[in-house]
Amino acid sequence: MSEELKTIKELADELGITKQTVQYHIKNLPSKIRKKNSRGAILLTKEEQNFINSRVNKQSDREQSDREQSDREQSDSEQSDREQSDREQSDSEQSDREQSDREQSDREQSDREQSDREQFYLEKIKIQEEQIEDFKEQRIELRGQVKHLGMLLDQQQRLALQDKKLLEEYKAENDSLKALKMPTEETEFKHLDNQYKDEVNALKEKLENLQEQIKDQKRIEEQEKPRKWWELWRK
Structure with a gap:
């Protein structure tokens, strides 16, 4: 076999990747025409090999960069967790104080609302008593009208x-x-x-x-x- 041409398996072994990875990058080749050997296996030219090799290297670089970024993010996350823990401790103490203040405020609000309800019911009872007196007067007047109509x-x-x-x-x-x-x-x-x-x-x-x-x-x-x-x- 010519040194310029290599099968998918040969290129995968050379680059230390799987055949599936090579097949994945073949889909991105500019030319869709493929050479094949007598057994029907795809043969890759030197240009196609270089193209795939460059994509694999870029992917490897990205993976390395991603690992480094992940390590930095992990470190930052741990630092952030420690700071968050300190803030949570401080917030917890602040929350306890605020909770105590809210409970005191709620009790005062409840007392005011209770007083307002009592005042409302007293006024309502007064209005109902006035309405009852009006009904009594109307009833007396109606009785007089009924008596006059009877006469x-x-x-x-x-x-x-x-x-x-x-x-x-x-x-x-x-x-x-x-x-x-x-x-x-x-x-x-x-x-x-x-x-x-x-x-x-x-x-x-x-x-x-x-x-x-x-x-x-x-x-x-x-x-x-x-x-x-x-x-x-x-x-």
């Missing part, structure tokens, strides 16, 4: 009964006039007939006037009649 209702019922009785009396009087016997003599019949007609007409006119007055009175009462006391009470 108006009784008065209306008495007037209705009087109207009914008066109508019945006039109706009975009218019926009695109709039931009067007429004289059998023709002369007296004509005379009395005219007289009775005049009286009946006068009574009818009087009855009609009275009925009109009663209707007018009922219309006035219906217009002025207050709502039922239980409707006011329900509202």
